[in-house]
Amino acid sequence: MAFRRTSLTTRATVATAALGLALTSQGTALASVNPYTPTSVCGSGYRVIDSSPLQPTRVGVSTTGGQLYLLYNASNGYNCVVTIKSVAVGTPTQTTADLQIFEGNRVAEAYRDRKNYKYYAGPVKARAAGRCVAAYGDTDAGNNTFTNNIPKGHCG
Known part of the structure; x- marks a missing residue:
């Protein structure tokens, strides 16, 4: 036994x-699959109002590096920006999420989250009801940077 x-x-x-x-x-x-979504990062009440794929800065690279998202929460007037990676997911690389708030043609407020992150940068949140906003995001992967912006807009 x-x-x-x-x-x-x-x-x-x-x-x-x-x-x-x-x-x-x-x-x-x-x-290698990013488990995060823009709404899970920004939180409840936020909905995506714009997005832009992160484009490579090196010529000949056909993949995107992730997605830049701009979200809005109508109940509190806050915007949220998050950059979600689709390259080097799970590996800490420099990743950025920026939010700019305008008064007329001038940037009145600017907020940035830029560090070495595994999955995303952000959430970058600020109250911008009645004003225009812009967003910027990037991430590094190996010897390439992927970047894009959401131009000034979404005024109101």
């Missing part, structure tokens, strides 16, 4: 190791 228990223990250990390997392999594959 002692031999049989050892055999069962050995089988359980092998099965557990195989399961762990399968989960690790699956976890690695899933790490």
